Amino acid sequence: MENQPIGFLDSGVGGLTVVKEAMRQLPHEDIVFIGDQARLPYGPRPTDQVQEFTWQMTNFLLKKNIKMLVFACNTATAEALSVIKPHLSIPVVGVILPGTRAAIKATHNQRIGVISTEGTHKSQAYVEAIHARNPDLEVMSMAAPKFVPLVESNQFDTPLARKVVEETLAPFKNSGIDTLILGCTHYPLLRPLIQSYLGEDVQLIDSGAEAVSEVSVLLDYFNLTNSDTQHVGIKQFYTTAAPEMFDLIATQWLGLTSLRAQQVHISGDQSWKRN
Amino acid sequence: MENQPIGFLDSGVGGLTVVKEAMRQLPHEDIVFIGDQARLPYGPRPTDQVQEFTWQMTNFLLKKNIKMLVFACNTATAEALSVIKPHLSIPVVGVILPGTRAAIKATHNQRIGVISTEGTHKSQAYVEAIHARNPDLEVMSMAAPKFVPLVESNQFDTPLARKVVEETLAPFKNSGIDTLILGCTHYPLLRPLIQSYLGEDVQLIDSGAEAVSEVSVLLDYFNLTNSDTQHVGIKQFYTTAAPEMFDLIATQWLGLTSLRAQQVHISGDQSWKRN
Known part of the structure; x- marks a missing residue:
């Protein structure tokens, strides 16, 4: 086998x-x-x-x-x-569980962000998995519905992608999170743009x-x-x-x-x- | 359950x-x-x-x-x-497998050291587990029989411990390994002495x-x-x-x-x- x-x-x-x-x-x-x-x-x-x-x-x-x-x-x-x-x-x-475990291990200030598709976001799967391990962690979850179409149309390193990343992630900027779960396996292709926008102090977790x-x-x-x-x-x-x-x-x-x-x-x- | x-x-x-x-x-x-x-x-x-x-x-x-x-x-x-x-x-x-996986992930120069008890060393368990994943990795394995008694007698941070660590690990000094598996769960208590002797360039893997x-x-x-x-x-x-x-x-x-x-x-x- x-x-x-x-x-x-x-x-x-x-x-x-x-x-x-x-x-x-x-x-x-x-x-x-x-x-x-x-x-x-x-x-x-x-x-x-x-x-x-x-x-x-x-x-x-x-x-x-x-x-x-x-x-x-x-x-x-x-x-x-x-x-x-x-x-x-x-x-x-x-x-989802591997991404959750890695984020809990990585955070120092107990504040974790999650971006995902609408389906994953609505399911609350990450929030529940994180709180099942530690209910004291603060979790900020958001859907990023425009990211998958960008990647699938091979536009993930274009000026348009940069604009969409910045608009979508604006609520996370200065939000105090020190860890962000990339809760969709398409998102690592946008990683350079995400890291550049949020800065090096935010650790990105690639759940895949x-x-x-x-x-x-x-x-x-x-x-x-x-x-x-x-x-x-x-x-x-x-x-x-x-x-x-x-x-x-x-x-x-x-x-x-x-x-x-x-x-x-x-x-x-x-x-x-x-x- | x-x-x-x-x-x-x-x-x-x-x-x-x-x-x-x-x-x-x-x-x-x-x-x-x-x-x-x-x-x-x-x-x-x-x-x-x-x-x-x-x-x-x-x-x-x-x-x-x-x-x-x-x-x-x-x-x-x-x-x-x-x-x-x-x-x-x-x-x-x-x-043993967790330590093996972590060492393979950690090494950059493909040269891994292993210290363990006589029994573990003789079994070749680490060497075999590493080579089963990548036969090209160089592995230097050694027994460190004096370490467990030092720990069990609560002498793990004494001048005697420092002397024993230095004598035992001398063959690893300047051996070119960049990663050392602590292949016995007693050894992390000696970690400060081991790290200090081998230097910060050698990553210590705590298999436990x-x-x-x-x-x-x-x-x-x-x-x-x-x-x-x-x-x-x-x-x-x-x-x-x-x-x-x-x-x-x-x-x-x-x-x-x-x-x-x-x-x-x-x-x-x-x-x-x-x-």
Whole structure:
């Protein structure tokens, strides 16, 4: 089982920020990634639809014989993980608890900010996870609905992006937080702009990167780590939309020269209803 | 089950360095600790004896209704964890993989040092765990048999300790390592002397403290985290020897003013033979 791939799912290219960290920390592991670009953004969608789409991606990855599943998407983690996890026999990892743990470890002044999609923000998943650990921490949570479209349209390092980042994050400026959770896996692509606007005194927590540490712990715990250290992990990328834009962003972000995503259709899959 | 305590075992007081980190990261968790001071050090003992003693401590903790077991001892982790873990229905965490992961993440020049007891050193557990992840890393492993007795006799900040540290670690001085794993949970008490001798350029990895991050991941993964955030974790300490020295070191190390360890006798327990 240790030679099987790890599956990663996201609404779009954001999950690649998690894949990038996995490639660094776990170079021998095979990876299968699916981004549901045809139906993004997930943030504004109703919960039952997020669950349906996430089930469809999960079923697609299960057919690829994965040994572990990573919800590389905060919205899917907040709205679908607790529903899907009990049905699966493989370990399932989300991004919210790892981001929460890292932020609690990082803050010195007990004031944490969170930015996320509307769905994640409304679910209060981060606020609840933080307060479940320490009710005395002050948490300032906000939705940043314009960030995902910026990243998916490959405009994440443009003057427009800078303007949107500054407008969106204005309430955090001088708010006294010393730690900001990037509560959507798309946001690390905007990290330079976010850090530059908020200043070096605010620590940015990349919840996706933190999730890879959890993947590593669970691979070891369940004896699933690929022990073939000569093996260079094989990466397969799938998207539900036309792959050109995916390839452009993924090549640039992952530094892989010959990346080719394949387009797949998963929206007809109704098998999740049996679960 | 979430309200049950976490069990920690060690040959002596060294495991308290793990408990200290657990108290910081997981303040709502109850803790039961046992140190087998009557029979330390474990380092020079044959493997079957380390396994027997570790089984006896494990059985003692299981009767305390623990929800998770932490081998807060590198020798027990190296020589007994893989034998005992398959028999238990609760999660079991050792200190070697967490230390390994942290060292691989920390090194920049790919040269890692390891100091440990004779037993851990002979088992090659660290060297194998590091090379299983990356065979290109250079690992320099050494036993430091004089360190545990120094700590257990409360001499860890004396001129004698400084002399022993300098003599023992001389081969690492100017060896080119940039990261040193403290591969025994007793060694963090010698950390100031070790850091001062090797210099600030060598990063010291406290494998026990790293293990607490793994405990946190697994508590969350198995829904075992105590959700009563008003609860201040209750700590119980047991030792197999006279408790005076234990109390002295533990009070000083943990900063708990009214710590009282209870002496227990576990050497008669033969029930592990049934496993």
